[in-house]
Amino acid sequence: MGKLLSHRLAVPVVIALLVVALSFAMPSNFYYRVAALVWISALAVIGLNLLMGYAGQVSLGHAGFFGIGAYAVAVLPAQFGLHPLVAALAGAVATAAIAFLVGRPILRLKGHYLAVATLGFGILIAMTISNEAWLTGGPDGMPVERLTLFGWRVRGADTWYWISGGLLVIGAWIACNLVASPTGRALRALHDSEVAARVAGIDVARAKLTVFVISAVYASVAGSTLALVNGFVTPDKANFLHSIELVTMVVLGGMGSILGSLAGAAILVVLPQVLTGFHDYEHMILGLIMMVIMIVLRAGIVPSLAAFFQGRRNK
Amino acid sequence: MAVFGKCIRGAALLAGVAMVWAAPAAADTIKIGASLSVTGPASFLGDPEAKTLEMYVEKLNAEGGVNGKQLELIVYDDSADANKARTFATRLVEDDEVVAVVGGSTTGTTMAMIPVFEDAGIPFISLAGAVVIIDPVKEFTFKTPHTDRMACEKIFADMQAKGIARIGMISGTGGFDKSMREQCLEVVGNYGIEIVADETYGPSDSDMTPQLTNIKNAAGLQAVVNPGFGQGPAIVTRNYKQLDIEVPLYQSHGVASKSFIDLAGDAAEGVRLPASALLVADKLPDDDPQKAVVVEYKTTYEEKTGQPVSTFGGHAYDGLMILVEAMKRAGSEDPKAIRDEIEKTSGFMGTAGVVNMSPEDHMGLDLTAFRMLEIRSGDWTLAE
Structure with missing residues (x-):
């Protein structure tokens, strides 16, 4: 069993099964929409988890990349008549280029300094989006052209459920492969000790930059998808609070765990919907649940539970 | 595998809770x-x-x-x-x-x-x-x-009636401010008014004296309008008084709350703004057709x-x-x-x-x- 789970196809297969299984339990389009939002958030969180959980580098500006992806599918079709898919691709390429340029100097920093530098970068993107109203619609946001594929207009929460679910499975599959590759091993090595990794012949700067660019592209693709699902973008998805939300999802679900990314995203997207019944106490209860999770399951939901069951089996 | 069983059970539980919340109410x-x-x-x-x-x-x-x-x-x-x-x-x-x-x-x-x-x-x-x-x-x-466009039109109509033709504008960079500034720029021409100075400030700025000095120095200035929202307009109003700018100051409906007067203090004296009748419900003349509604709601x-x-x-x-x-x-x-x-x-x-x-x-x-x-x-x- 343990061996089966550690296979690098296990996690994407589990996620694929979950996507298919949950689709049978959906009472209405509203549930499809919430689930689609979970898949999209999870995609961005997997990317960030590669950076935080595996390489041990923090980013407080990932919403900036998310925003670039989201605004690419809003602005490019509206201004230049590009197809939304081409726009999403262009957004991903632009994100990769920006992450590459920004990452080189920023990733030389460590710890708090790195956190502050990424934070500054994220705020810069959010401010640009808010201020260039002629292009982005400013703080009020702008509409996104609906996606059409071969003359078929993509719409409906259930359709997006499958599309975003598919993207999540692909994202998880790529992430699992990356983790199992030499780059993945290099990342874990530098997470434990940069000096040791360097002594072992790993090009630390290059490994960090690679994973930074990859995780930025994850955020960008998730941003593009969300913009297409919503048909509307606002700058709040690029702002600091959303960056924090993504980091919280990573930590809550479990650093260095792909399934943990999904669990973290699921909790932070689904709980607010469940808790609306509590009205004024909603935020208090949400905060309380998050605190309890972090106190009881210190390593995050999935790694802590996995360790717990592993321990029981070994007894 | 137990972990995933747990996860799925957890998800099912959450979905179940959500469904209970959304339980259908009586049909009538x-x-x-x-x-x-x-x-x-x-x-x-x-x-x-x-x-x-x-x-x-x-x-x-x-x-x-x-x-x-x-x-x-x-x-x-x-x-x-x-x-x-x-x-x-x-x-x-x-x-x-x-x-x-x-x-x-x-x-x-x-x-x-x-x-x-x-x-x-x-x-x-x-x-x-x-x-x-x-x-x-x-x-x-x-x-x-x-709409904010109507607020602009109301302000400009009032200016036109007073023979004001050259004005300065100072606005914030927040959503409300920016949208209203654009609407004002769009309709200002219809009232024969020219904007001779156009300045902006950030949402958290605490001093607008430099921008207001620029406006003050514009030749032939007859009035200033401040499409703004939040604390910015209160600071503008205070700085306006400190700089002793003599021409009338117009604020927008964005400041139509008592806290604006409290924040701006004495400097608010004489400031004009378009606002809903609700703010002056008690002061409306008795024959005003809107009086009954606004007084009742208030x-x-x-x-x-x-x-x-x-x-x-x-x-x-x-x-x-x-x-x-x-x-x-x-x-x-x-x-x-x-x-x-x-x-x-x-x-x-x-x-x-x-x-x-x-x-x-x-x-x-x-x-x-x-x-x-x-x-x-x-x-x-x-x-x-």
């Missing part, structure tokens, strides 16, 4: 939905709106409801997050199966929700300001607040909540009443029939003014909706 109620920014950066909009809706739905129900049925109000808090608002919009349509929706506190949340209601054919009365909501006209979308709101009335809550009152009257005229709860009747609203007297809707105009307000106010001895007075 009329469900009305609302997604408002009750918390978060726009809570000053959403909070009075939610209170107003709850208060008046309770009142209507106590009086026997609408068409012999009780109203059931479902309010969600989107905390001004467009993505959340979109999710709640889907929830209202798919899960709660409401017949109509009031609200969307901000332009961002409103624009994110519009496609959901247009697709589902559910009438939607927004409480947000921007003109893009109803221009171009969308079949199922309406709104109750006046007293009810202040009695129930113990807080001073705000124009934003008034927008929610207008939205709810327009909807209720449309449902009464339609005599049914069919969303399409309600939509048709909302569009036929005419002569409705709300807190924002007289509403006359048409297939081309889904807001139905004109410039008389605004009153030009002047601040005198720390209070609003009618300037007209």
Whole structure:
């Protein structure tokens, strides 16, 4: 069993099964929409988890990349008549280029300094989006052209459920492969000790930059998808609070765990919907649940539970 | 594998809880939905709106409801997050199966929700300001607040009447400020007024003296307008006084709350601004056709909540009443029939003014909706 789970196809297969299984339990389009939002958030969180959980580098500006992806599918079709898919691709390429340029100097920093530098970068993107109203619609946001594929207009929460679910499975599959590759091993090595990794012949700067660019592209693709699902973008998805939300999802679900990314995203997207019944106490209860999770399951939901069951089996 | 079993069971549990919450209510109620920014950066909009809706739905129900049925109000808090608002919009349509929706506190949340209601054919009365909501006209979308363009027009009309032709403009870079600045620039030419200085400030700036000095030095300056919102306009007003600028200062409806006078202090003396009649409810002449409505709403709101009335809550009152009257005229709860009747609203007297809707105009307000106010001895007075 343990061996089966550690296979690098296990996690994407589990996620694929979950996507298919949950689709049978959906009472209405509203549930499809919430689930689609979970898949999209999870995609961005997997990317960030590669950076935080595996390489041990923090980013407080990932919403900036998310925003670039989201605004690419809003602005490019509206201004230049590009197809939304081409726009999403262009957004991903632009994100990769920006992450590459920004990452080189920023990733030389460590710890708090790195956190502050990424934070500054994220705020810069959010401010640009808010201020260039002629292009982005400013703080009020702008509409996104609906996606059409071969003359078929993509719409409906259930359709997006499958599309975003598919993207999540692909994202998880790529992430699992990356983790199992030499780059993945290099990342874990530098997470434990940069000096040791360097002594072992790993090009630390290059490994960090690679994973930074990859995780930025994850955020960008998730941003593009969300913009297409919503048909509307606002700058709040690029702002600091959303960056924090993504980091919280990573930590809550479990650093260095792909399934943990999904669990973290699921909790932070689904709980607010469940808790609306509590009205004024909603935020208090949400905060309380998050605190309890972090106190009881210190390593995050999935790694802590996995360790717990592993321990029981070994007894 | 046990871990995943646990995960899936957990997810099923969550879904189960959610379903219990969404349990269907009795069939003989009329469900009305609302997604408002009750918390978060726009809570000053959403909070009075939610209170107003709850208060008046309770009142209507106590009086026997609408068409012999009780109203059931479902309010969600989107905390001004467009993505959340979109999710709640889907929830209202798919899960709660409401017949109509009031609200969307901000332009961002409103624009994110519009496609959901247009697709589902559910009438939607927004409480947000921007003109893009109803221009171009969308079949199922309406709104109750006046637009920022109308505020500009009201200010410029007042200037024109006083023979003012050269003005300075200072505005913030926030959403409201920016949108209003653009609308002002668009219509200013119609009033033969020229903007000789155009300055901006950041949302958290604490001193606007440099920008105001630039404006002060502009040749032939006759007045200054400050399309702004939040604390910025109060600081502008204080700096304006400190720099001893002699020409009149115009603020926008964005500062139409008592806290502006408190923040700006003595410097607010003589400042003019367009605002809803609600602010001066008690000072309206008795023969004013709007007096009864605004006085009734102001007293009810202040009695129930113990807080001073705000124009934003008034927008929610207008939205709810327009909807209720449309449902009464339609005599049914069919969303399409309600939509048709909302569009036929005419002569409705709300807190924002007289509403006359048409297939081309889904807001139905004109410039008389605004009153030009002047601040005198720390209070609003009618300037007209």
